[in-house]
Amino acid sequence: MSRSRTAMLQRIREAIAGTPEPAPVPRDYRHTGDHPPGSPAVVELLVDRLVDYRADVRVLAPDELPAAVADALRPSGSVVLADDAPAELVDAASASTTQLIVDRRSAPLSAADLDHIDAVLTTAAVAIAVTGTIVLNAGPGQGRRAITLVPDRHLVVLRADQIVETVPEAIARLEESDTRPLTMISGPSATSDIELSRVEGVHGPRTLIVLIVR
Amino acid sequence: MTTFLGIPRRSRPSGHGMGHNGLPDSPLRGHTSFPDAARSAVGNTQLRRNLGNATATIRAKRAAVVGELDDWEALRDAGSAVKQQVMARLPELLEQLEAQVTARGGVVHWAADADEANRIVAGLVENSLQPGDAREAVKVKSMATQEIGLNEYLEERGIEAFETDLAELIVQLGGDTPSHILVPAIHRNRSEIREIFLREMPDAPADLSDEPRRLAMAAREHLRRKFLSAKVAISGANFAIAETGTLAVVESEGNGRMCLTLPETLITVMGIEKLLPTFADLEVFLQLLPRSSTGERMNPYTSLWTGVTPGDGPQNFHLVLLDNGRTNALADEVGRAALHCIRCSACLNVCPVYERAGGHAYGSVYPGPIGAVLTPQLTGIDGHDDPNASLPYASSLCGACFDACPVKIDIPSLLVELRGRVVDADRDRTIPGGWDAAMRAASWVMSSGKRFTAAEKAMKAGRVLAGKKHKISSLPPPLSAWTTSRDLPEPPRQTFHQRWRAEHGSSDDAPAPGGEPR
Ligand code: SF4
Numbered sequence: 001m002s003r004s005r006t007a008m009l010q011r012i013r014e015a016i017a018g019t020p021e022p023a024p025v026p027r028d029y030r031h032t033g034d035h036p037p038g039s040p041a042v043v044e045l046l047v048d049r050l051v052d053y054r055a056d057v058r059v060l061a062p063d064e065l066p067a068a069v070a071d072a073l074r075p076s077g078s079v080v081l082a083d084d085a086p087a088e089l090v091d092a093a094s095a096s097t098t099q100l101i102v103d104r105r106s107a108p109l110s111a112a113d114l115d116h117i118d119a120v121l122t123t124a125a126v127a128i129a130v131t132g133t134i135v136l137n138a139g140p141g142q143g144r145r146a147i148t149l150v151p152d153r154h155l156v157v158l159r160a161d162q163i164v165e166t167v168p169e170a171i172a173r174l175e176e177s178d179t180r181p182l183t184m185i186s187g188p189s190a191t192s193d194i195e196l197s198r199v200e201g202v203h204g205p206r207t208l209i210v211l212i213v214r
Numbered sequence: 215m216t217t218f219l220g221i222p223r224r225s226r227p228s229g230h231g232m233g234h235n236g237l238p239d240s241p242l243r244g245h246t247s248f249p250d251a252a253r254s255a256v257g258n259t260q261l262r263r264n265l266g267n268a269t270a271t272i273r274a275k276r277a278a279v280v281g282e283l284d285d286w287e288a289l290r291d292a293g294s295a296v297k298q299q300v301m302a303r304l305p306e307l308l309e310q311l312e313a314q315v316t317a318r319g320g321v322v323h324w325a326a327d328a329d330e331a332n333r334i335v336a337g338l339v340e341n342s343l344q345p346g347d348a349r350e351a352v353k354v355k356s357m358a359t360q361e362i363g364l365n366e367y368l369e370e371r372g373i374e375a376f377e378t379d380l381a382e383l384i385v386q387l388g389g390d391t392p393s394h395i396l397v398p399a400i401h402r403n404r405s406e407i408r409e410i411f412l413r414e415m416p417d418a419p420a421d422l423s424d425e426p427r428r429l430a431m432a433a434r435e436h437l438r439r440k441f442l443s444a445k446v447a448i449s450g451a452n453f454a455i456a457e458t459g460t461l462a463v464v465e466s467e468g469n470g471r472m473c474l475t476l477p478e479t480l481i482t483v484m485g486i487e488k489l490l491p492t493f494a495d496l497e498v499f500l501q502l503l504p505r506s507s508t509g510e511r512m513n514p515y516t517s518l519w520t521g522v523t524p525g526d527g528p529q530n531f532h533l534v535l536l537d538n539g540r541t542n543a544l545a546d547e548v549g550r551a552a553l554h555c556i557r558c559s560a561c562l563n564v565c566p567v568y569e570r571a572g573g574h575a576y577g578s579v580y581p582g583p584i585g586a587v588l589t590p591q592l593t594g595i596d597g598h599d600d601p602n603a604s605l606p607y608a609s610s611l612c613g614a615c616f617d618a619c620p621v622k623i624d625i626p627s628l629l630v631e632l633r634g635r636v637v638d639a640d641r642d643r644t645i646p647g648g649w650d651a652a653m654r655a656a657s658w659v660m661s662s663g664k665r666f667t668a669a670e671k672a673m674k675a676g677r678v679l680a681g682k683k684h685k686i687s688s689l690p691p692p693l694s695a696w697t698t699s700r701d702l703p704e705p706p707r708q709t710f711h712q713r714w715r716a717e718h719g720s721s722d723d724a725p726a727p728g729g730e731p732r
Binding site: 002004005007008009011012013014015016019021022023024025026027028029030049053105108111112115128130131132133138144145146149150167168170171172174175179180181182183184185186187188189190191192193194195196197199201202203204205 | 264267268271272284285288289291292295296298299301302304305308309318323324325326330378379380381384399400403404407426427429430433434437438441442458459460466467468469471472474475476486493494496497498500501504508510511512513514515516517518519520521523525526527535537541542544545550
């Protein structure tokens with residue numbers, strides 16, 4: 001191993017020598033919310049937060065999903081799905097007039113290919129109501145990170161039972177993701193770098209549409 | 215017009231400025247002392263107006279979203295305690311991180327100083343490029359790479375590093391240096407940005423207006439081709455989870471996701487203090503950081519990755535662990551406290567001195583209250599003529615930074631401690647003023663545990679003296695050198711030393727702090 005590794009570890013050990021065992025971490029903050037995952041109050045809170053970030057949000061009954069997907073995809077000429085997308089998403093997208101492209105892990109699309117695709121349709125792992133956050137963990141229907149990044153329109157389908165109220169509840173669920181990559185999305189990409197005035201849509205998808213199935 | 219910043223000054227034996235102080239060039243050290251640099255910044259009306267607007271806006275946003283959480287103080291307590299754990303267990307946590315990253319297909323490098331880190335990164339970039347590839351890399355905003363001057367180092371070797379944050383792009387195209395940890399172009403307004411884009415971006419539309427949306431879209435177009443073709447990306451990290459080997463980058467624009475996802479090779483440079491022990495600790499820090507920094511409930515994008523994921527994202531991942539003065543800081547109680555910093559910049563936005571002087575006056579990539587502590591800790595102070603010697607005085611000690619800090623760093627107490635050391639180190643002074651006498655007295659007291667404990671007891675009397683106003687407005691000489699130009703805040707109930715002792719055991723048998731001359 002490198003000389004610097006040995007030297008740095010040695011210097012750190014000397015620097016902290018004699019430091020008594022620090023106190024245990026007090027974790028008196030809220031772990032769970034006031035409302036159970038998927039409850040109407042939690043769904044309502046998530047909708048409120050996402051609208052605040054200027055995402056498009058709709059809450060639907062299961063049988064309304066195909067029409068809502070078709071509606072959301074209407075402006076897009078093409079849409080990409082992961083190769084493990086659930087049948088309901090594939091069916092909904094197939095029923096729309098938009099060209100459906102599947103990103104196969106065995107023959108993944110290049111970034112340049114993705115740049116010519118207008119939209120992406122995915123599921124998600126969990127959503128956090130209090131912060132308006134949708135988390136992808138490369139699970140079924142979510143695909144490689146590139147497919148939710150390059151196309152300009154991201155359509156996410158969430159089940160109500162995937163929505164928790166607090167950040168700690170979400171982190172607890174995500175611990176199961178092992179070491180898969182995680183992407184947390186709170187609204188469309190944005191910048192406040194010019195005189196702090198918020199501009200939605202810089203490099204990530206400029207439009208975020210969230211369909212919540214009750 | 216002169217602005218009195220409360221910094222004791224004495225005439226210098228010779229001229230000063232660029233290169234005259236004989237100190238090494240570093241992104242951590244300015245050429246001009248804080249009062250001199252601040253005077254010119256304060257005289258710049260445009261800069262002052264931009265800064266005033268920006269800091270006031272973020273302050274209000276932060277206050278609103280922090281007020282939404284009834285458990286904010288409990289989160290701060292947890293954040294502070296986690297960071298104490300990290301410092302106390304740093305060797306084992308670093309080894310754990312290294313083992314996890316390596317097990318997941320990443321390569322870990324250790325860099326003792328800026329030079330070594332730059333050499334490692336340049337070598338990795340060279341190795342990743344095939345003949346015929348453009349000699350370039352895309353970059354996502356990173357304090358660590360600014361601290362080591364990586365862009366300049368790469369440029370000297372014919373490798374162009376493209377900053378991809380909008381603000382960093384503005385700074386880079388404008389041939390400027392960042393003025394704020396979080397909003398580096400806070401000193402530029404929209405019309406200045408439009409001019410920079412038109413001048414420096416060959417593909418900027420000729421009819422570009424100064425509307426922020428149009429400016430952001432011009433930047434999107436400009437960078438998109440770079441993202442889609444880049445072979446190598448360089449990033450920093452906001453957090454590294456020892457338990458799992460997971461790294462986290464918190465951002466807004468999506469340029470971070472682009473850099474972390476599309477290129478074949480990813481090189482991440484990270485200060486060794488950025489660790490968190492467990493994945494679950496994210497539940498604390500992902501609440502503290504966005505609310506404190508941008509004043510948002512959550513930032514638009516957070517990316518977490520662990521080593522290499524086959525078929526998804528960069529297939530070569532290198533993590534460079536950077537010391538560059540951090541182990542020095544760690545040995546010192548002030549430095550160790552400063553290493554808890556998660557770079558949220560809340561302390562900058564609430565600081566009345568920063569609001570007026572701006573980030574450039576601090577002469578370091580780490581400006582503001584925490585910069586005034588961290589910069590001299592990382593570099594050391596090389597005598598009174600070192601511009602860094604003036605940094606601990608760049609504060610009115612109003613305490614706003616402590617209240618705002620999500621990990622509860624008691625910056626005012628740290629600054630007072632450092633002031634004592636600066637005066638004590640200044641041995642060749644000619645005419646001792648009242649200030650020097652007061653500070654030398656403080657330093658004499660602080661250099662001995664027993665004397666300091668006695669003085670701490672005396673500070674209780676100060677609380678009585680302060681009375682209902684919680685301010686001390688007049689003190690006898692030599693302390694009147696302080697109170698003639700401002701009120702002294704009431705001494706705290708518990709001093710930094712008392713807290714350190716309560717949390718870390720007796721300081722009397724601890725090794726002498728690094729900055730102490732004796
Ligand atoms: S010192 Fe505290 S408030 Fe200042 S940047 Fe660091 S974490 Fe934020």
